[in-house]
Amino acid sequence: MQHLSIFPILIPLLCGALMLLPPFSKTLQRQRILSVIGTFALLISSAFLLHQVMMKGIHLYALGDWRPPFGIALVADPVSTLLVTLASFLGFAVMLYALNDHDKGGAYFHPLFMFQLMGINGAFLTGDIFNLFVFFEVLLIASYALLIHGGGKPRTQSALHYVILNLVGSSLFLFGLGIIYGTLGTLNMADLAVKVGTLQGENATLAKTGAALLLVVFGLKAAMLPMHFWLPRTYASASAPVAALFAIMTKVGIYSIFRVYVVIFGDHAGELANIATPWLWPLALLTITIGTIGVIASPGLKTLTANLVIVSSGSLLVCAAIHSEAATSAALYYLVHSTIASSALFLLADVIARQRGQAEDRFVRSRPFMQPKMIGFAFAFCALAMIGMPPLSGFIGKIMILQSAHTTAESAWVWPLILVSSLAALVAFSRAATTMFWRHNGNTSSDVNTAKPLEIIAIGLLLITLPLMVVFGGDITDYTQNAANYLHDFNASAYDLLPGATP
């Protein structure tokens, strides 16, 4: 199966293209069937790829058989395959939810969803930094259109901000790439990592500027502090399946930060070694702070979840700033957990909003729920996971992050901030649950809008992985530790991907 590592890009591409052609383009029903088959095939092939990478090690796929550093290479390594599997799983679960008439708001929901998955998977798998830009654009243009899916004033308004910000981000990305290509003469990430150590003098300063520009772009995607203002409004206004899928979009930025600033501008980069670390420390800590303030101030459940996404981004950036194997391993575990948990919470917020009439997801007194027990249980489950309370995976993820802070100075900054942000989440969730579940006004309404079986299955599928991540915690942390070792091992993550190059 030598072509396995391109399947996560090809399957959504072909499904998306087929949906625009006659037998599928006319009826929604056929698009839905193809979507479910496509996302399921994607999930199976990514899981198989994960298994292959675990058994046989890294798989380097040279497109058109142009050997690296020439041409474009796809790299299926432990880090990228883990994230591809996560994206595919999320895509499948969210698609199940969307089938329940959430896809009727616009004409091209299914093809756009597929192209979005293609862009996300491509961004994870690619080993070429210009190709990373191209896949960023693929996932962005799909996300622009998905964001205004369903229409309405707030969506148009937040989409305008989101699109303009990301277009400026794309320009900066290209400026950064131009500088890096101009100084290093290559775009293959492994080759960049090998060559960056030889830079000296003015070329090193130029390359530093390019690297700093890239940090701005990835920070914009990852909602790092000065660039996070778009996130709460965008995520809160998007329709439920779109917001749930967007939960992995900030993680694409985080992944790029890890890939670029650990492998390329990492310990081996000579004059440019670890150039992002002095920036990442204050920005990561401030991101957690501003996210925590947002969590406390949120007037509704969707905004609350969006602010929690900012907090989790901040926690992951802290791991990138600590810059050690243990921290990267913690980041990978916490990344999987926080993506799934926040995605489930976005879907649940929609179910909650639909049952409360005019009040929607705002924390005000309203009519009681139609299915209080099920929704209440799911909400408590999500809340425990997001806060990081013991029985679920959030607890293990946060413990791993806290343990990875080794020096006293690191611990002195990281421990209080992460613990206080968890406390703030606990306060916010208790306040939300008290208002929404217990302080209802007793009026029942006739326009019953209960959660449909497919929606329950989709949310259940996401929620069941959280305890599973605890039960199989040992195996998963072994895997993430292995992946982190790979990322920090310069020989494995750079020289092994360049046939013929020797250290």
Add this chain to the structure above:
Amino acid sequence: MEGIYAFSVGLLTACGVFLTLRGRSFSVVVGLTLLSYAVNLFLFASGRLKLNAAAVLGRSEQYSDPLPQALVLTAIVIGFAMTAFVVILAMRARADLGNDHVDGQVPKPKTPILQKGNTSHKTGGGQ
């Protein structure tokens, strides 16, 4: 040649950044377009500027790097598509929100503090 080239890229970028920071969506779109022009020129220059050098081997004494040209083509295509999208989105926002401000609302004109009481009295009387 390098001086003029660098000056043009810098000027385009400066104008692009200035226009992108404006409040109305039209100037922002124009600013984004200028930024993408600047980016294209900049990317082209990343392979070094050379005269009389073809990108194909054996056609001239010197050869120039073909990769930046491929990158610029990709960037042009993507930039063009994105500009088209943002133009449509700006028109949609104009229709949905009733004005062409990026924030979706017309900022209130600043009134001097002394006149504030006056104007509020007037509008109060009018209602």
